[in-house]
Amino acid sequence: MTDPFDFSAVRGAFPHVRPRRNRRAPWARTLVAENTLSASDLIWPMFVLEGKGLREAIPSMPGVERLSIDLIVEAATQAHSLGIPALALFPYTNPKLRTDDAREAFNPDNLVCRATHAIKQTGLDIGVILDVALDPYTSHGHDGLVRDGIILNDATVEALVKQSLNQVAAGCDVLAPSDMMDGRIGAIRRALEAAGHHDTQIMSYAAKYASAFYGPFRDAVGSSSTLKGDKRTYQMDPANTDEAIREVALDIAEGADMVMVKPGMPYLDIVRRVSETFKVPTFAYQVSGEYAMLIAAGERGWLDPEKVMLESLLAFKRAGVAGILTYFAPKVAKLLAT
Ligand code: PBG
Numbered sequence: 001m002t003d004p005f006d007f008s009a010v011r012g013a014f015p016h017v018r019p020r021r022n023r024r025a026p027w028a029r030t031l032v033a034e035n036t037l038s039a040s041d042l043i044w045p046m047f048v049l050e051g052k053g054l055r056e057a058i059p060s061m062p063g064v065e066r067l068s069i070d071l072i073v074e075a076a077t078q079a080h081s082l083g084i085p086a087l088a089l090f091p092y093t094n095p096k097l098r099t100d101d102a103r104e105a106f107n108p109d110n111l112v113c114r115a116t117h118a119i120k121q122t123g124l125d126i127g128v129i130l131d132v133a134l135d136p137y138t139s140h141g142h143d144g145l146v147r148d149g150i151i152l153n154d155a156t157v158e159a160l161v162k163q164s165l166n167q168v169a170a171g172c173d174v175l176a177p178s179d180m181m182d183g184r185i186g187a188i189r190r191a192l193e194a195a196g197h198h199d200t201q202i203m204s205y206a207a208k209y210a211s212a213f214y215g216p217f218r219d220a221v222g223s224s225s226t227l228k229g230d231k232r233t234y235q236m237d238p239a240n241t242d243e244a245i246r247e248v249a250l251d252i253a254e255g256a257d258m259v260m261v262k263p264g265m266p267y268l269d270i271v272r273r274v275s276e277t278f279k280v281p282t283f284a285y286q287v288s289g290e291y292a293m294l295i296a297a298g299e300r301g302w303l304d305p306e307k308v309m310l311e312s313l314l315a316f317k318r319a320g321v322a323g324i325l326t327y328f329a330p331k332v333a334k335l336l337a338t
Contacts, residue, residue, distance in 0.1 A: 042084050042329040043323055044079050046088070048089055048092065053070060061291060069118050073115075082333035084329055086127030086128070088130070088131070090136065092136070092222050093111065099137070102145070103137070105136075105166070128172050128173050129176050136222075138226075140226060141223040164177075177205060202257055206251040206256065208236060209263065209267060213266070213287045215292075216289055238266075244261070260325075275320030
């Protein structure tokens with residue numbers, strides 16, 4: 001018997017078959033669209049700055065600003081009214097507070113903790129996602145603790161557990177470990193359970209590559225100038241695919257609720273493989289360098305910035321994501337609302 005879902009059995013040819021019929025009118029294209037982009041797919045990453053009423057431009061990310069906490073709260077309110085379900089906060093830590101042991105990460109009054117608390121005080125139904133990684137707090141710009149030029153895995157994991165509990169105490173809904181240390185998801189999950197935080201979600205940066213596309217982000221958090229060397233002993237080799245599957249499998253087994261692939265557009269093959277293999281909510285991070293490229297080409301008049309923004313985000317939906325972290329979030333959400 002022929003398998004009814006075996007499309008090789010479909011016989012048909014021009015002129016009976018004309019794929020263009022379904023593309024002829026806008027209503028028809030809308031009707032047959034396989035994927036759509038909506039504000040509910042978006043996570044808005046924001047950079048937090050010390051002070052009040054302050055905004056600071058980030059030259060390598062035109063249109064993105066570091067905001068003081070009062071303005072972060074305003075932005076969160078705007079995000080909520082636009083239908084954006086969650087924010088991801090990253091601190092610009094005062095260089096004087098950056099140390100070898102990253103102790104500012106454990107300070108209950110640090111920037112992201114205060115910002116999280118302020119957002120949660122509004123009572124808005126909006127998720128706050130916080131990175132778990134030491135790079136905004138270390139004097140050397142690495143995500144982990146360093147001894148003699150070596151990134152220490154297990155000592156870093158202990159520090160990440162402390163950072164996680166600190167952030168949860170401030171009201172953070174979702175911990176997003178972005179450090180790529182081995183075993184950190186399991187260690188954080190164990191500590192959360194032990195402390196009675198049974199409902200804290202973990203969105204693991206499970207397949208995070210050692211990418212040159214993070215450059216503008218490091219400008220934004222102030223770690224470009226401090227970073228010594230590169231992150232290739234912990235972030236993944238861009239040459240690998242199967243390794244991503246293994247990393248994701250481990251993080252799910254250790255208790256991640258959601259997984260992420262990062263960067264986004266250059267790694268859509270990984271996004272597709274992960275979403276197909278595991279059937280867990282899979283996210284992609286359209287990182288700072290991807291944003292910067294599209295904006296820069298738009299500024300030169302070489303690309304239509306609005307169109308490439310929408311097309312690049314739809315590509316993630318096609319690849320099977322549950323959502324996208326993107327600096328375009330407010331712009332897209334406004335556009336989709338009109
Ligand atoms: C820190 C972190 C990075 C990003 C998110 N969390 C940078 C890095 O790993 O060096 C990159 C985000 C972006 O480029 O937009 N661990």
